Amino acid sequence: MKLTKLAAIATAALTMATPVLAELVIPSLSYRTGPYAAGGIPLADGYADYFHLLNERDGGIGGVMVNVIECETGYNTEKGVECYEATKGEGALVYQPLSTGMTYQLIPKVTADGIPLHTMGYGRTSAANGEVFSNVFNYPTNYWDAASVAVNYLLDENEGDLNGKSIALVYHNSAYGKEPIRTLEALAEIHGYDLTLLPVDHPGQEQKSQWLQIRRERPDYVVMWGFGVMNAVAIQEAANIRFPMENFIGAWWSGAEHDVLPAGADSDGYKALTMNGLGMDYPIFDDIQTYIVDRGLASGAGDQIGTVLYNRTIYAGFLTHMAILKAQEIHGVADITPSMMRDGMEALVITDEMMAEHGMAGFGPAFEVTCENHGGPGMGAVSQWDATAQTWNLISEFSESDKDVINPLIEEDSLAYAAENDIELRCN
Template sequence: MNLRKLTGAAVAAVLALPMFASGANAYELVLPTLDYRTGPYAPNGIPVANGYTDYLTMLNERDGGINGVKIKHVDCETGYNTKKGVECYEKVKNTPPSGALAIQPLSTGITYQLIPKAAVDEIPIFSMGYGRTSAANGKVFPWVFNFPATYWSQATALVQYIADQEGGFDALKGKKIYLVYHNSAYGKEPIRTLEAMAEKFGYEFRGLPVDHPGQEQKATWLQIRKEKPDWVLMWGWGVMNQVAIKEAASIRYPMDHFIGVWWSGSENDVMPAGDAADGYLSGAFHAPGGGFPVHDDIRKYVYDKGLGKGDRDRIGEVLYNRGMVGAMWTTEAIRKAMEIHGTKEVTGKHVRDGFEALNVDEARLEELGLGGFTYPVKITCANHEGPGKVAVQQWDAKAKQWNIVSKFYEPLRDVTGPLIEADSAAYAAENNVTPRDC
């Protein structure tokens, strides 16, 4: 059988390749990403991956990496699928020479999968603004970081925004707030918090699930049309976002009463609905737009040299910036790790310490060309969520741009605190984890 021989030869070739490919001698910092450029989540997965990759390329081209050590970026296609995510993780985690220094799973499902592995493999997980909320408790989850804010903080911020519009927390009494959510671990994350606040502030809460991949939402929006909630929140991702905004437009739901999570607020999500999406709101922890000095550097050092991953005119889209800021915090953590441990040849273990001591203040943001782009973040041993502040941004369909329209809300820690405590305690009990002293 020729075919069998051929396959055998191919297998052998593939297995042999990595051994020869790693002949380079200089130490490199391996930063893998689990991307998705295929499937129903690709519209959102692509810009995030581009932003992340371009920032790393820019550091390599402009500064020769971090403190002179080159970054080796390794990507792997997951299609937002957990099984492929597992394959990808196993594939990239031991990439020579440094091994993966930090993992960004970019999927709540894959994050849950990897959380128990992180401690064993000694690779920190940076689930930036997603994943398991209670991982904010660094005592129980030393290897997981989910700053700058969690879904629960965001839920409290969005409710505060609603209260501001309605005229105070007292005005929430009797109001109907619905949540349209992706029927998965990701979409279910905020429910507990929203329920806890419903009890506290007296609004009426209801969750409306949308199944993967999220193209089928007619029934959901019919229900919204019938029951006329005062506010609709959305925890969506991928194609689901576009469909939801279009459906909302078709039942003429007031867009300025429809707030998405920060994963449901990018150009891709609102563009398909055209002018009807005008006024749609979403959470945000960084600024939109491509006018920051760092963007100029990316254009100059990456795109002018033809090394860019995406289209030049899509630099500065919300999700592009999201990927970029993720890369920024990760590389700052590596810088910190080098400083703490006094070595340039850092490993995953060192980078974890770097994350835990991360302190990106205003001055540092300014140096990075990101002044005013986001708020300062300081991580401690006990608090892996950081400041947890969230603002609300609004889509201007005429100008085709997002604008931040609120202040950055502090999370209601009296609501989220006990929930985080309880959930992380449950995890610790189930997995025999002894919480650290911090």
């Protein structure tokens, strides 16, 4: 009896939600609840606001309105599956799950269903090899690039020599946190630094023993691959053992306002990588103010605008927007399908002029996506937290990672995946 009732409700719900008008469906797998909500809220807000801005200001993309369907996952893979199945039938153009665990699950599924997956700076790094992963894109950058950019930055600080230095990696003990280990190990062999691995279990509230070890061993640098509550706890623990904050570098998922604010003034000087522009000094934020905030359309509580993660999904929205325009241009239709979207993403070219035209000059690097390279240039910059002004400031240029180290690793991992799953190489 429970099943039949459920059946009735779900079928009614599904028939109700069938699209009638032509629209571009962008699902947003958000996590505004659960242990990672602090990061999930700005991420979901930025993504929704960007597409609502296009609807309000330009009347959609190429004259077709965008419909953002938000589905709450709570950063839980099972709910993610439910969300994916619930939204894929609506004509979803591209998935951005904002979770590495979910990405691993979706990679084979989207490939079978012919829907593109865009994992910007997270997910499976070796998906950058378009010859193996036809439907997965991780431009403009990925984890291994991040690890390399961090090491390059440390090299610059030490006049190009890390011999005898020690680096500790504090990481979330999950697929996400384990990703950079291989790159850091490969780089350790080249540059001669000493790498210590310190895993922190989900959700990351308990880190006393890891920081005790850091206090005892006194590594020269600490690199962190954390997310959610783990970041704030780590920064607090670092402050407690008086670890010098300027020697503490987080990945780009470990460097948002909500990560540093709990530690107060002690967090001053903490560094984090970033792949997108920071702050609100871009013309696009005037448009967001005019078309979204002033009209009362801001999603969520509307208090996240201009934060690091909000800007990141504004950037993600912009890249999706450009890919849709490209797809419309290639196929000559405005109401594109997921497979057309995939073609658009594969032919995507981002230039500095395009970013300037959309009010985002210098927000990210210029790059091109090709059939072989779905990963983009792999650029990152280092930002630093100013606890007095409560702002993140860029302290380095966007710079390239060490591709000589990363490309063979991508090749190796992706070919292993291809062999395991009998995938024929494309692009020949």
